[in-house]
Each structure stands twice: as structure tokens, then as C-alpha cells.
Amino acid sequence: MNYAPLPVPQLKEVKERLHSLLVTGNQEIDQVMTYLLQADGKMLRPRLVYAVASLQENQEGVVVDIAAALEMIHMASLVHDDVIDQANTRRGRPSLNSCYSNQVSVLAGDYLFASAFQLINFHHLPEVMEDVTGTIRTMCSGEIMQMASLYNVDISEADYYQRIFAKTACLFACCCRSAARAADLSPQILQMLNQYGLCLGFAYQIIDDVLDFVADPKLLGKPAASDLISGNFTLPVLLAMQNEREGPRMLELLRDSTSIADNMAELMDILVKTRALRDSIATSRFFVQSALTALEEIPPGEGRNSLLDLSHYLLDGYYANLIQLDKDRIDETGTAN
Amino acid sequence: MNYAPLPVPQLKEVKERLHSLLVTGNQEIDQVMTYLLQADGKMLRPRLVYAVASLQENQEGVVVDIAAALEMIHMASLVHDDVIDQANTRRGRPSLNSCYSNQVSVLAGDYLFASAFQLINFHHLPEVMEDVTGTIRTMCSGEIMQMASLYNVDISEADYYQRIFAKTACLFACCCRSAARAADLSPQILQMLNQYGLCLGFAYQIIDDVLDFVADPKLLGKPAASDLISGNFTLPVLLAMQNEREGPRMLELLRDSTSIADNMAELMDILVKTRALRDSIATSRFFVQSALTALEEIPPGEGRNSLLDLSHYLLDGYYANLIQLDKDRIDETGTAN
Numbered sequence: 001m002n003y004a005p006l007p008v009p010q011l012k013e014v015k016e017r018l019h020s021l022l023v024t025g026n027q028e029i030d031q032v033m034t035y036l037l038q039a040d041g042k043m044l045r046p047r048l049v050y051a052v053a054s055l056q057e058n059q060e061g062v063v064v065d066i067a068a069a070l071e072m073i074h075m076a077s078l079v080h081d082d083v084i085d086q087a088n089t090r091r092g093r094p095s096l097n098s099c100y101s102n103q104v105s106v107l108a109g110d111y112l113f114a115s116a117f118q119l120i121n122f123h124h125l126p127e128v129m130e131d132v133t134g135t136i137r138t139m140c141s142g143e144i145m146q147m148a149s150l151y152n153v154d155i156s157e158a159d160y161y162q163r164i165f166a167k168t169a170c171l172f173a174c175c176c177r178s179a180a181r182a183a184d185l186s187p188q189i190l191q192m193l194n195q196y197g198l199c200l201g202f203a204y205q206i207i208d209d210v211l212d213f214v215a216d217p218k219l220l221g222k223p224a225a226s227d228l229i230s231g232n233f234t235l236p237v238l239l240a241m242q243n244e245r246e247g248p249r250m251l252e253l254l255r256d257s258t259s260i261a262d263n264m265a266e267l268m269d270i271l272v273k274t275r276a277l278r279d280s281i282a283t284s285r286f287f288v289q290s291a292l293t294a295l296e297e298i299p300p301g302e303g304r305n306s307l308l309d310l311s312h313y314l315l316d317g318y319y320a321n322l323i324q325l326d327k328d329r330i331d332e333t334g335t336a337n
Numbered sequence: 338m339n340y341a342p343l344p345v346p347q348l349k350e351v352k353e354r355l356h357s358l359l360v361t362g363n364q365e366i367d368q369v370m371t372y373l374l375q376a377d378g379k380m381l382r383p384r385l386v387y388a389v390a391s392l393q394e395n396q397e398g399v400v401v402d403i404a405a406a407l408e409m410i411h412m413a414s415l416v417h418d419d420v421i422d423q424a425n426t427r428r429g430r431p432s433l434n435s436c437y438s439n440q441v442s443v444l445a446g447d448y449l450f451a452s453a454f455q456l457i458n459f460h461h462l463p464e465v466m467e468d469v470t471g472t473i474r475t476m477c478s479g480e481i482m483q484m485a486s487l488y489n490v491d492i493s494e495a496d497y498y499q500r501i502f503a504k505t506a507c508l509f510a511c512c513c514r515s516a517a518r519a520a521d522l523s524p525q526i527l528q529m530l531n532q533y534g535l536c537l538g539f540a541y542q543i544i545d546d547v548l549d550f551v552a553d554p555k556l557l558g559k560p561a562a563s564d565l566i567s568g569n570f571t572l573p574v575l576l577a578m579q580n581e582r583e584g585p586r587m588l589e590l591l592r593d594s595t596s597i598a599d600n601m602a603e604l605m606d607i608l609v610k611t612r613a614l615r616d617s618i619a620t621s622r623f624f625v626q627s628a629l630t631a632l633e634e635i636p637p638g639e640g641r642n643s644l645l646d647l648s649h650y651l652l653d654g655y656y657a658n659l660i661q662l663d664k665d666r667i668d669e670t671g672t673a674n
Contacts, residue, residue, distance in 0.1 A: 028485045029478040080447060083420075084440040103421040103484060106443060110417060111477040113447065117454050118470035126458050129466075133455035140448035141366040147440060148365045 010064075014046045017068045021115055032100065032108050036075060039091040044204075044314060045070045045175045051310045052179035052193055055303035062123055062182045069116040070175050073132065076112035077139060077171075079105050084143070085230070128178045135174040142166020150231035151257040157238055161202070164209075169201030188297075195294040200311055203287035207318045209234035210280050213271060225268070229261050235283065240276035247274075281319070288315055347401075351383045354405045358452055369437060369445050373412060376428040381541075381651060382407040382512045388647045389516035389530055392640030399460055399519050406453040407512050410469065413449035414476060414508075416442050421480070422567070465515045472511040479503020487568035488594040494575055498539070501546075506538030525634075530644075532631040537648055540624035544655045546571035547617050550608060562605070566598050572620065577613040584611075618656070625652055 015037070022033040046067035053063040081087070082095040083105045089095055097105040113136070120129050146163050149155050176197035180190040212227045213236060227234050233241075233254070241247045241254075250270050253263045260267070271277050291311050298304050352374070359370040383404035390400040418424070419432040420442045426432055434442040450473070457466050483500050486492050513534035517527040549564045550573060564571050570578075570591070578584045578591075587607050590600045597604070608614050628648050635641050 026478045026482065028481045032481065076447075080443050083443055101484075102439070104481060106417050106420055106446075107477045107481050107484075109443075109447070110413075110450065111474055111481075113450055114470045114473035114477065118467060118474070121458075121463050121466040121470065124463055126461055129458040130455060133451045133458065136451035137448055137455070140444045140451065141363045144365045144369065144441060144444050144448075145363065147438075147444075 010050055011043055011046065013064050014043065014067045014071065017064050018071065021068065021119065022072075022112070029108075029111065032096070032104060033111075035099065036079070036096060036108070039093065041071075041075075041091060043071065045074050045171065047310055047313070048172060048175040048197065048200075049179040051303075051306040052176050052185075053183050054306045055180075055189070055298070055301075056183040056185055058183050063179065065119050065123060066125075066128065066178050066182050069119040069132070070171070070178065072112045072116035072119070073136065074171065076109040076116070077136075079112065080109040081143075083109075084147075123182070125178075125182060127181050131174055131177055131181070135170050138166050138170050142170075146232070151233075151254075152231075153233070153241070153251055153254050155233060155238070157235070160233075160235055160238055164202060164205040165198075168205040168208075169198045172201030172204070173197035192294045192297045196291045196307065196311075199287045199291035199294065200314060203284045203291065203315055204318075206235055206280055206284040206287065207315060210236060210277055210284070211318070213268065213277060225264055228264075228267065231257060231260075235280045236271050236276040239279050240271050240274045243270075243274040243276070245274075246270045250274075284315070285319075347387055348380055348383065350401050351380065351404045351408065354401050355408065358405065358456065359409075359449070366445075366448065369433070369441060370448075372436065373416070373433060373445070376430065378408075378412075378428060380408065382411050382508065384647055384650070385509060385512040385534065385537075386516040388640075388643040389513050389522075390520050391643045392517075392526070392635070392638075393520040393522055395520050400516065402456050402460060403462075403465065403515050403519050406456040406469070407508070407515065409449045409453035409456070410473065411508065413446040413453070414473075416449065417446040418480075420446075421484075460519070462515075462519060464518050468511055468514055468518070472507050475503050475507050479507075483569070488570075488591075489568075490570070490578070490588055490591050492570060492575070494572070497570075497572055497575055501539060501542040502535075505542040505545075506535045509538030509541070510534035529631045529634045533628045533644065533648075536624045536628035536631060537651060540621045540628065540652055541655075543572055543617055543621040543624065544652060547573060547614055547621070548655070550605065550614060562601055565601075565604065568594060568597075572617045573608050573613040576616050577608050577611045580607075580611040580613070582611075583607045587611075621652070622656075 019037055022037065023030045049067040049070060050063060053066075078090065079096050082090055082097050083102045086097075087095050088098045095105075096108060117129065117133070120132060142163060143166065145166070149159065149163075173194050174197070176193040177190055180193050185193070209227065212234070213225055215224070228237060237250070237254070240250045243250070250267070253267055253270075254260065256263075288311055292308065295304055295307055298307070356374055359374065360367045386404040386407060387400060390403075415427060416433050419427055419434050420439045423434070424432050425435045432442075433445060454466065454470075457469060479500060480503065482503070486496065486500075510531050511534070513530040514527055517530050522530070546564065549571070550562055552561070565574060574587070574591070577587045580587070587604070590604055590607075591597065593600075625648055629645065632641055632644055635644070
């Protein structure tokens with residue numbers, strides 16, 4: 001299957017707009033922005049914006065700018081996240097902080113945030129601005145909360161969902177709402193699109209968290225199990241801890257936070273034996289299904305088809321990769337549970 | 338003299354508004370925001386906003402929010418600057434990054450930026466939003482440029498003014514313009530207030546750069562001559578380098594960037610001998626005079642008096658401190674020049 005829900009000319013349009021807004025003739029900042037724009041991102045947030053906007057005819061220029069603004073906000077948060085996580089790679093090449101410095105990254109992120117707000121403001125969309133600024137506040141406070149709970153073996157599944165809401169789902173949903181507002185869709189439709197974005201965001205982040213354990217580090221652009229090593233206990237880990245037979249041993253290994261990397265083989269073994277990775281994938285699929293259910297409330301047509309296509313595009317490739325890359329590991333059913 | 342151009346109740350009002358907007362019931366972020374709000378800042382930007390707004394009667398609630406938003410932007414830029422400069426102290430106590438971490442500081446700054454934009458948007462002031470976002474873009478690109486020119490002995494006075502424009506003067510001017518826009522003042526008055534803010538910003542930053550050499554590190558809240566040691570060559574240094582007799586030796590000492598701290602006694606000696614510190618203070622005073630000249634175009638009255646008072650408040654204390662603290666050092670006229 002080869003999903004391509006957003007026709008290439010539209011993606012190209014967003015990229016060109018980003019370039020014209022961010023590369024403006026100041027040598028130093030242009031260099032940094034050009035480096036960031038050369039990265040081959042998946043452009044998921046612009047794809048979401050365009051798919052939602054396709055439900056209704058739109059004023060020329062608004063959709064591309066909402067898409068560009070939300071991509072800038074995503075870029076800013078990645079650049080700052082890489083400073084926060086001291087990450088060396090991003091999108092398969094050196095991260096901005098490792099290529100330039102933390103200092104440049106902090107400023108580049110601020111520059112991107114300011115540029116995004118300037119662009120939204122240009123179209124006089126105060127409701128979109130309210131939504132986007134509130135979303136960023138949620139993202140930041142969520143991340144500060146996450147930092148406070150690193151290596152905490154007592155975090156619950158509810159904590160995990162709150163965390164991935166702040167990390168991913170709230171911006172996905174905000175993309176849907178912003179595009180719906182710019183396209184002047186009804187509050188009922190906006191509500192369904194919000195639900196769709198949220199569920200897609202949850203599905204996407206859970207798979208991302210599974211991939212951290214099983215995908216090829218080269219493909220992932222970061223070392224394997226980096227979440228676990230850095231104390232970010234994701235859904236597979238929480239599920240394994242709940243396992244009657246293996247949970248106590250998992251807990252024991254995680255309590256000794258300095259030896260997590262050394263005990264990785266055993267930890268991976270438990271994740272497989274307890275089917276925690278498989279169950280996490282099933283949970284992700286459940287969220288995709290919920291996203292599709294939300295779409296049922298939206299009148300059928302080309303626009304709705306774009307949204308359906310997009311959910312497949314976002315996740316089917318991921319699921320396929322998982323099966324392709326790590327068939328053996330995940331397919332081991334083990335005897336536990 | 339004891340200038341108090343902004344009556345205390347108004348400052349209190351801004352502080353309370355900041356508290357209610359930033360401390361919202363999320364334990365981790367509340368802790369961080371409370372720490373930042375406890376710092377005893379000079380609240381110069383709110384003072385500027387109130388002084389300008391006093392030229393005209395205003396809608397209730399707008400002025401306090403513009404003042405609060407601009408203070409948040411200033412707070413955000415300080416928090417990020419302390420990460421960038423790896424500063425340990427700020428406002429006489431541990432900086433946020435040293436007290437918490439760089440990670441928390443990056444997020445706290447983003448949270449403050451988003452909160453500021455949300456607040457400006459709340460009042461539906463798209464021109465203010467355009468102005469403020471553009472100003473932040475200028476501040477960020479200016480700082481990235483500055484980083485690229487650290488330890489560069491070839492930077493000109495024009496480069497220096499461009500740098501302090503981005504660092505300080507553009508936000509001072511933006512405060513004046515934003516308050517003028519919120520108060521619906523005429524474009525002619527706005528232009529004069531812009532000029533006033535710019536000149537005040539230049540005057541203020543130059544004095545700040547002089548103080549880095551001469552003030553008591555305890556009073557300053559950071560080590561003496563930290564700018565010079567970190568390769569940020571400010572006006573006194575540029576003036577000393579231009580001195581016919583001592584300039585070549587200054588240049589020689591600065592070219593060896595690793596030994597600047599070791600050669601500080603001789604460098605200070607040159608700054609005094611060439612009267613570079615005194616001449617910098619004179620330049621600062623010249624900018625204050627220009628700021629006052631801009632005010633002459635504004636109809637006399639209570640509002641204009643607030644602006645006059647404010648310029649004295651901002652700088653006279655500084656000048657007095659300079660004379661008080663370092664009379665001997667700056668008063669040595671030397672024989673050079």
C-alpha cells in the first residue's frame with residue numbers, strides 16, 4: 001500500500017512558505033533555519049491541517065499558513081526537546097544542538113515560535129491563536145511534569161496518557177481544530193475533528209514508544225530503548241510491570257535506575273514474554289479505530305476520505321515496519337500471561 | 338532624589354496579574370513560576386507601558402495586561418539567556434537553570450512566551466501582536482549574530498549598536514509602541530514614543546555594559562567583567578581599542594582570547610587610562626538627552642511628566658551608583674588620550 005493523502009504540490013507549497021518566512025537575509029539565522037528546513041520531516045501536522053481543510057472550500061492562503069505555523073511550532077518544540085534531552089541525532093542526522101550548540105537551539109526555537117504566532121496573527125484568527133498558545137502551555141507544563149516523574153516506578157497508566165496527551169495528542173488535536181476554525185466548520189464537526197486528532201495522536205505516540213524498543217536505531221535516528229534508559233517509562237513498560245508473574249522482577253530492575261542499561265537484555269526479555277509490546281500495539285490500533293469512529297459523524301465525501309487516508313498513512317506504515325523489522329522479537333509469544 | 342514614577346498600586350496590580358496567569362494549579366509549573374515571580378525585578382517594561390498609557394484614558398484591564406505580557410516576554414528572554422550564558426545568578430539569587438536545570442528553564446521560557454501571546458490575543462490587538470512577535474524575531478536573530486561574533490576584535494561601533502538594539506532597545510521601543518497602540522494614540526505620537534523607547538534602551542544598555550566593569554559584583558548579581566571574559570566586546574572596549582596610544586596593546590591582549598581573565602588588571606587599567614568608561618557614560622547620557630528631545634514633540638501634561646520622570650528613574654539611579662561605587666576608578670583621568 002502506498003498512501004499519499006496529501007498531494008505533493010501542497011507539501012511543496014508549505015515548504016516554500018516556511019522557507020520564505022524563515023530565511024530572510026540574516027546570514028547567521030538563515031544558516032540555522034536552512035539546516036532545519038533541509039531535514040526530511042514527515043510533515044504530519046501540515047497533512048492534518050490540509051485534510052481537515054479539504055472538508056470545505058477555503059480562502060486562498062489561509063490553509064498553507066495555518067499548516068506552516070503549526071509545523072513551525074512542532075519544529076520549535078523538537079529543537080528545544082533536543083536541548084532538553086541532550087539528543088545528538090534528529091531525523092537521521094546530527095541534531096541542531098550537536099551541530100551548532102544548545103545556545104543556538106534555544107534561540108532558534110524562540111525564533112520559530114515567534115514566527116508561528118506572527119503568521120497566525122497575520123490572518124486575524126484570534127480563536128486559533130487562543131487555541132495554539134493554550135496548547136503550547138499544556139505541552140510545556142506536561143513536559144515539566146514528566147521531568148519530575150522520571151524513574152518513578154509508581155506512575156500509572158493514567159499518568160502515561162496525560163503525558164502523551166501533552167507531548168503529542170494535544171497538538172494533533174489543535175491542528176484539527178485550527179484548520180476547522182480557519183475553514184469555519186460547525187462546532188459539532190469541530191468537536192468530532194478534535195476527537196479524531198486526539199485519538200490519532202494517542203495512537204501515533206504509543207507506536208512511537210513501542211518503536212523505541214524494537215526498531216532499528218538507524219531507522220529511528222536515536223539509540224534503542226533510549227526512553228527506558230532515560231527514565232521515561234512508557235506503555236509497554238507499565239503493562240509489563242502489571243504482569244503477575246514478571247512484573248515484580250521488572251519493578252526490581254527498574255528501581256535500580258543506574259543499572260537499567262546494563263540489564264537491558266533481561267528487560268527486553270520481560271517485555272516480550274509478557275506480550276507488553278504486542279498489547280501496546282493493540283492499544284494503538286484501538287485508538288486508530290476510535291479516530292475512525294469519530295469520522296463517521298462527518299458527512300461522507302472527498303474531505304472525509306482524506307482524513308481516512310491520512311490515518312492509514314500515519315500509522316499503517318508504522319505497523320508494517322514493526323512487523324517487517326521485528327517479526328521475531330514481537331512474535332515470540334512466551335509463556336507468561 | 339527618589340523617583341517613583343509608577344505608583345506602587347499599579348506595580349502590585351501587574352504582579353498580581355502575572356501570578357494569576359502563571360500559577361494555575363499545576364504543582365510543578367507553579368513551583369517554577371513562583372520562583373521566578375519572587376525575584377525582585379525592576380519592572381522597567383511595565384513602567385514604560387504605564388507611563389505611555391497615561392497619555393490617554395484607557396479601557397480598563399488593557400494596560401495591566403499589555404504590561405504583564407511584556408514583562409513575561411522579558412522574563413522568558415532572561416530565563417533563556419541564563420541557559421545560553423550558563424549564568425549561575427540572576428537578580429542577586431541563583432538563576433532558574435542553576436536552581437532547577439537547563440531543561441526546566443527552556444520549558445519555563447516557552448511557557449512564558451506562550452502565556453504572553455495568549456494574553457495579548459485576549460484583547461484582540463493584532464497590531465500589537467505583529468509588533469511583539471516581530472520584536473522577538475529581532476531579539477533572537479540579534480543574539481545568534483552576537484554569538485557568531487564573540488571574541489571578534491574587528492567588530493565596529495555600528496555592530497555594537499545593532500547588537501544592543503536587538504538585545505534591549507527594540508523591546509523598550511516595542512513597549513512604548515504597544516502601549517501607544519492599545520491607547521489608540523496618533524501615528525505621530527507613536528513615532529515619538531518609539532524614538533523615546535529606543536533612545537532610553539540604548540542609554541540603559543550602555544550603562545549596563547559600563548557597570549559590568551565597575552560595579553560591585555554582589556550588587557550586579559554576576560561576576561565583574563563577565564562580558565569581556567565571555568568575548569562580548571562592549572562600548573568601553575571598542576572605544577579603548579580606538580585609542581591611538583593604548584589601542585594596539587588592548588587589541589593584543591584581546592586577540593589572545595584564552596588569557597583575557599588573566600590580563601584583567603591591565604585591561605582595566607587601559608579602560609581607565611583611555612577614559613573609555615567615562616566616554617561610554619557620556620554616550621549613554623547623550624541617548625537620555627535624545628529620549629527627552631523626542632518627548633518635546635508630545636503635548637505637555639501629566640502623561641508626559643510620567644515619561645520624563647521614568648527616564649530619570651531608569652538612569653539617574655544608575656549614574657549615581659556609578660559615581661558612588663567607583664568614584665576612584667572612573668575618576669582617574671590618566672594621561673593618555
